[in-house]
Amino acid sequence: MSEEKRKLQRRKFLKLAGCSMILLPAAMIATDRASAQSKVSKETVKYQDSPKDGKKCSACQFFVAPGSCQLVEGSISPDGWCSLFAPKQS
Numbered sequence: 350m351s352e353e354k355r356k357l358q359r360r361k362f363l364k365l366a367g368c369s370m371i372l373l374p375a376a377m378i379a380t381d382r383a384s385a386q387s388k389v390s391k392e393t394v395k396y397q398d399s400p401k402d403g404k405k406c407s408a409c410q411f412f413v414a415p416g417s418c419q420l421v422e423g424s425i426s427p428d429g430w431c432s433l434f435a436p437k438q439s
């Protein structure tokens with residue numbers, strides 16, 4: 350991922366999190382290290398179990414097969430989607 354794209358992704362995530370003092374450290378860690386303790390809730394990122402505009406988790410760079418995500422907590426459907434979607438780099 351290019352540095353510019355990484356910065357844009359982080360900016361989008363921080364905007365969604367509202368830059369709260371609680372979520373800011375989690376956001377920084379999630380985008381840089383993606384540790385299990387720093388995942389955000391499905392509600393925060395408007396997760397849904399179905400694709401949106403043809404975009405789905407299995408095509409996202411944060412998806413971890415068969416059913417989890419580097420950034421979002423809980424079980425993740427390959428056909429799901431959330432506002433942090435970022436297409437895999439080819």
Ligand code: SF4
Nearest residue numbers: 406409412418431434
């Ligand atoms: S779309 Fe959201 S929930 Fe799905 S893999 Fe990407 S970041 Fe995770």
